[in-house]
Amino acid sequence: MRLLSALLVLGALVGCGPDQSTATLIDAEVALEAARTAGAPQNAAYEYALAEAYLTKAKETVNRARYESATEFAAKAKKLANEARQKAVSAPNSGATP
Amino acid sequence: MRHRALVLVALAAASCVTSGKLREGAASLRTEVEKAKKSGAAKCAPKELALAETNVDFAEAELASGDPRRAKQHLDVAETNVTKALEMSKTCAPTQVTIAKKEPAKVVIEKTDRDGDGVPDIEDQCPDEPGPPENHGCPTTKDSDGDGIPDDIDRCPLDPEDFDGWQDEDGCPDPDNDGDGIVDKADACPNEPGPVENKGCPVGDRDKDGIPDNVDKCPDEPGPPPDGCPKKYTLIEIRPDQIVTKVQVKYATGKFKILPASYKLLNEIVLAMNDYPKMKVLVAGHTDNKGKQASNMKLSQRRADSVVDYLVTKGISADRLQAIGYGPTQPIASNKTNTGRAKNRRTEFKIVSME
Numbered sequence: 001m002r003l004l005s006a007l008l009v010l011g012a013l014v015g016c017g018p019d020q021s022t023a024t025l026i027d028a029e030v031a032l033e034a035a036r037t038a039g040a041p042q043n044a045a046y047e048y049a050l051a052e053a054y055l056t057k058a059k060e061t062v063n064r065a066r067y068e069s070a071t072e073f074a075a076k077a078k079k080l081a082n083e084a085r086q087k088a089v090s091a092p093n094s095g096a097t098p
Numbered sequence: 099m100r101h102r103a104l105v106l107v108a109l110a111a112a113s114c115v116t117s118g119k120l121r122e123g124a125a126s127l128r129t130e131v132e133k134a135k136k137s138g139a140a141k142c143a144p145k146e147l148a149l150a151e152t153n154v155d156f157a158e159a160e161l162a163s164g165d166p167r168r169a170k171q172h173l174d175v176a177e178t179n180v181t182k183a184l185e186m187s188k189t190c191a192p193t194q195v196t197i198a199k200k201e202p203a204k205v206v207i208e209k210t211d212r213d214g215d216g217v218p219d220i221e222d223q224c225p226d227e228p229g230p231p232e233n234h235g236c237p238t239t240k241d242s243d244g245d246g247i248p249d250d251i252d253r254c255p256l257d258p259e260d261f262d263g264w265q266d267e268d269g270c271p272d273p274d275n276d277g278d279g280i281v282d283k284a285d286a287c288p289n290e291p292g293p294v295e296n297k298g299c300p301v302g303d304r305d306k307d308g309i310p311d312n313v314d315k316c317p318d319e320p321g322p323p324p325d326g327c328p329k330k331y332t333l334i335e336i337r338p339d340q341i342v343t344k345v346q347v348k349y350a351t352g353k354f355k356i357l358p359a360s361y362k363l364l365n366e367i368v369l370a371m372n373d374y375p376k377m378k379v380l381v382a383g384h385t386d387n388k389g390k391q392a393s394n395m396k397l398s399q400r401r402a403d404s405v406v407d408y409l410v411t412k413g414i415s416a417d418r419l420q421a422i423g424y425g426p427t428q429p430i431a432s433n434k435t436n437t438g439r440a441k442n443r444r445t446e447f448k449i450v451s452m453e
Contacts, residue, residue, distance in 0.1 A: 023451055034422050046140040049148030057156055
């Protein structure tokens with residue numbers, strides 16, 4: 001009986017964190033895709049590479065069930081991807097519009 | 099038995115030494131990264147600089163979570179890349195010429211404060227260690243509640259910290275970390291709020307419509323409050339990732355003005371977004387591949403912007419909408435036939451989040 005309770009608590013804990021990290025990961029992926037479309041790999045290469053690295057780390061971290069760290073990395077990736085997109089859009093040789 | 103204990107102590111000590119060395123390595127690499135930034139590496143070696151910077155960050159995070167092996171791997175990547183970034187910056191960065199201005203010598207009499215604690219050195223009994231003025235600038239070492247956090251930085255100096263992994267730096271105990279009214283000892287999810295009937299854990303939401311399964315009458319189909327069951331729409335269908343339109347948004351040919359024939363469709367999108375008040379949508383504009391890519395990119399962006407503008411005029415908050423023009427970059431059919439091109443000229447409504 002004690003073992004069953006322990007398993008129930010463990011099951012509940014495992015199910016608690018993934019939702020938020022998954023949502024943040026999707027947000028970050030959308031932002032990175034938008035940055036790529038706006039020409040960030042050419043016109044905001046540094047910011048784009050930072051965002052890409054954080055997103056990769058967020059995915060790796062979520063696979064290790066470290067959801068809090070994954071959410072932090074994904075949030076950084078999203079912020080940097082938005083900066084990259086903004087920079088790329090305002091670059092003089094950009095073909096995209098904001 | 100004693101021998102085994104000694105071995106364990108030795109292993110623990112070795113691990114601390116390793117972590118300490120790795121921390122030093124991370125700090126030193128961060129200095130190198132700053133040097134590379136100042137040398138213009140953001141322009142000359144953007145990828146290398148970014149990889150070096152992020153990997154130092156990752157190494158520190160891994161060390162904090164007690165994984166020195168992964169931290170070491172990140173530091174190796176950071177070192178390789180910062181070396182490359184410094185090397186590449188030597189040949190690419192513009193030479194800076196600084197013409198020094200000779201300024202007339204000034205005589206300044208100021209009170210120094212080496213430890214920056216706000217108590218001038220002349221009055222500071224401990225000029226190299228920060229401390230409050232009431233202790234003559236010396237650090238307060240008193241720890242009334244014995245929790246290891248000195249009283250001068252302990253927000254609850256008389257109440258010992260519980261060190262349960264939740265806000266352990268403030269010195270205050272957190273008997274109910276997630277504030278859900280269930281004390282941590284009895285809470286199966288102490289860091290996430292949840293009702294008593296679910297042992298303090300958040301109730302699941304299988305269809306991700308924002309309505310917890312225990313009150314959702316259709317827990318496997320997304321639907322708006324109050325019952326969580328799907329509404330009947332005629333021109334659109336709500337799926338977990340997208341609002342699928344049964345007809346296309348129509349624009350004036352080659353322009354971004356929405357034709358009145360599409361108002362009914364867009365009004366239904368407004369209805370859906372009102373039904374799901376937390377839904378955030380990405381309006382994605384697409385074109386076929388006829389004409390110049392740059393013009394198509396602009397046209398698709400302006401058309402997506404027009405749709406967002408229309409939805410905003412109907413009362414949807416701009417914070418919930420984002421417009422991106424993808425031009426011809428994401429075709430869903432062949433651009434070699436009229437039918438395929440017609441399919442590619444489209445406006446999509448992607449659901450970014452429901453919460």
